[in-house]
Amino acid sequence: MVGFTRRYMALVRKETRQMVRDRSNLGVGLLLPVTLILLFGYGLSFDVKNAPIAVVMADQSPTARQFYSALEGSTYLAPKWVSSMAEAETLLGRGEADAIVRLPVDFTRQLAAGQAQVQLLVNGIDATLAATLEGYVNGAIASVFQQQADRVGGKSSAGGVTLVQRIWFNETGDSTWYLVPGLIALVMTLIGAFLTSLLIAREWERGTFEALFVTPVRPLEMVLAKITPFMVIGIIDLVLCLLAAKFLFQVPVRGSLLVIVIASLLYLLVSLQLGLLISGVTRNQFQASQVAMLLSFLPALMLSGFIFDLRNVPLVIQVVSQILPATHYMALIKTQFLAGNDWLMALQKCAILLLQLLLMIIATRRTLLKKLD
Known part of the structure; x- marks a missing residue:
């Protein structure tokens, strides 16, 4: 355990220095989420006014x-x-x-x-x-x-039935309430899969990854160390998203904030692991960025229920969407924000995310085995 902690902390320091030196990553990790929050929150709306x-x-x-x-x-x-x-x-x-x-x-x-x-x-x-x-x-x-x-003093000529309408969960009919919770999923996906997809690929291209083969560092330790700095960035972005939802867009939080945070951190870990898996398989930064966009950000935008109701898409697309981590996280976070606590749904979605996380950790470890092709 002492050896694991020593090796892990050494790798974390290395990855943190490398992340700080790469200012483009910091810009994407900290500035782009703020831009997305403002752009989607203020600029995108499904409401019809004037x-x-x-x-x-x-x-x-x-x-x-x-x-x-x-x-x-x-x-x-x-x-x-x-x-x-x-x-x-x-x-x-x-x-x-x-x-x-x-x-x-x-x-x-x-x-x-x-x-x-x-x-x-x-x-x-x-x-x-x-x-x-x-x-x-x-x-x-x-x-x-x-x-x-x-x-x-008579009945309406439109008919004798009076319709009394009530809207639940989004009584103002404001599409911002619908979009902002889903935006958190997009930000977590961007920080997780897209940024980390470049980590291992960059080291393979620079030839520094082979240097780790002669060290006692183990694959699991490399996995944990590489995601730790970006986990911190993701937590900062999560806090920014929650503050913006509450104070900028006045989106109510009717469910448990603790469940929202736990589910968001779990989804962030899944996204980070997906990025590392893509990076380890492709070993090329350009390919990694393209694959990450196709397998993470675009599906999270188009196939997770962020914009389109998945009940209205073909059955094949519905099946594919259930494989995506973003689909389960999107449904959970929207329910927690607007509808309130649904403990059965929360346990089910978190269990699915946890299972996907374990499978990705196992797959990522195999891509980090100390061997040359």
């Missing part, structure tokens, strides 16, 4: 103007009153309007008869935006129907 729509009103009655006021009262829509359908179509074609709302000449009479129709033309280039705008305009129409019914 969407420009052109409103053509052939009916100029007070009731029709009330409908226009309902559109203006929505924080999601930015209506613009245009004089003709041709002008509205021009705005839609130029991209200056996302939709056209057209009220017919007899809109007031139709509304009084309970058969009012409003034409909605939506730019379908972005299918998600089109569906969202349709929902917002329908909401404005329903509010006018309800106000008209209240005024005459």
